[in-house]
Amino acid sequence: MTNPPLTIYLAAPRGFCAGVDRAIKIVEMALAKWGAPVYVRHEIVHNKFVVDGLRAKGAIFVEELSDCPNDRPVIFSAHGVAKSVPAEAERREMIYVDATCPLVSKVHIEAERHSAAGLQIIMIGHAGHPETIGTMGQLPDGEVLLVETEADVGTIQVRDPARLAFVTQTTLSVDDTIGIVAALNARFPAIVGPHKEDICYATTNRQEAVKEVAPRVDALLVVGAPNSSNSRRLVEVGANNGCDYSQLVQRSEDIDWRALEGIRGLAITAGASAPEVLVNEVIDAFRARYDVTVETVETAIERVNFKVPRVLRDIQLEA
CATH class of the missing domain: 3.40.1010.20 (4-hydroxy-3-methylbut-2-enyl diphosphate reductase, catalytic domain)
Incomplete structure (x- = not known):
């Protein structure tokens, strides 16, 4: 029995943005510089797979600075922290690295x-x-x-x-x-707005790509975490732009196959903190059940790159 045909439209850009890439690199470089354990205040980015991978390398994730010892480095997540947090780290004479997205x-x-x-x-x-x-x-x-x-x-x-x-x-x-x-x-007619849009380029680009693919398909899957704001927004954008079945999945095991019965066209994207390996895992799960044709729909090219903090720039990571 042959598998039914399915066209998968891969939205691009998708997945890691420059800020997420930098934040993950900061944790890896801190481990290379100071050894394990390195403490991270809050999930470095909102993705369980990424966090678990860094935890396996020696990162310890905590919610508050009070959970960190004074004698080990601490990293602040890509989401940014209140001014009181680095002030407290300085008061305690801690080594800290700020991974806040620029x-x-x-x-x-x-x-x-x-x-x-x-x-x-x-x-x-x-x-x-x-x-x-x-x-x-x-x-x-x-x-x-x-x-x-x-x-x-x-x-x-x-x-x-x-x-x-x-x-x-x-x-x-x-x-x-x-x-x-x-x-x-x-x-408030006198209110002053940003000189340039605050919503970041990666969020905008991923939403635009979803708007392009959503009307073409029977279903949209967004690879991302439930606590990832930008991933949840992608689900909403899909639903608001012609795709009635728009769902968030963390891994291939989260796919509701019964809900997808009879589909001919599927769009896949990923939130800015979801690695491409998880996208490939989802595609492979569909290949096992369908005769899959993959088509990339690219709406923008991203060439943004952010430097890591100076304290880590002498560290070379293995490829």
Whole structure:
């Protein structure tokens, strides 16, 4: 019996972005420089496979600096941390390396610059997400107000409507954020926005690729973690752009084969913290059940590269 035909449309770009690649490299280089264990405050990136791989090499993941001993290096995750965290590390005379994505750091600097000019900040983001906590923690309490939806804009209480600026989490849905920004501009006409979009290039590119493939297929699978904001946004983008079955899977074992019965076209993408090996694992699972043709749909080419911190630049990793 022959397997039924299936065309898989591979969205590109997908998977690792420059910030994630840099953060993982920082942990590996720290292990090479200082040996195990190296402590990492919060998951370095939101992907269990990546975190488990680094844990096997000697990284210890903790949620708070208080869980780290003073005599071992600690790395801050790609999502960024509040100013109080490095201040506490310095007080304890710890060795620390900041793996915050440079594009998240850009938002931090932006918020500080606006605050120094006397503006109160409104942050568009998700409550409780590490990046949101880190960005809001750059300034004293009350200086950054959070909105998650257009409805929030109508109820937020500000100090002075004429002296406001806004920033955004880097991993939001581009389409959803447009509506929230419009609501902010309508209620606060004097509000100051970013010189350049805060939503990062990788988030935007991955969402655009999904918009391209979603209308062509019966189903979309996003390889990523449930606590990955950008991965969850890709699922939403697929559902909002013509693909009724749009689902997140961490590994091939999460695929709901019964829900996919009878499909002829499938799109696959991956969140910015999901490695390509997991994408290949999912494709191989389909090859075992279907006569698969793979077609790449590329909507952008990424050539972004971020340097690791100076303290690690003399370390050479084995290929």
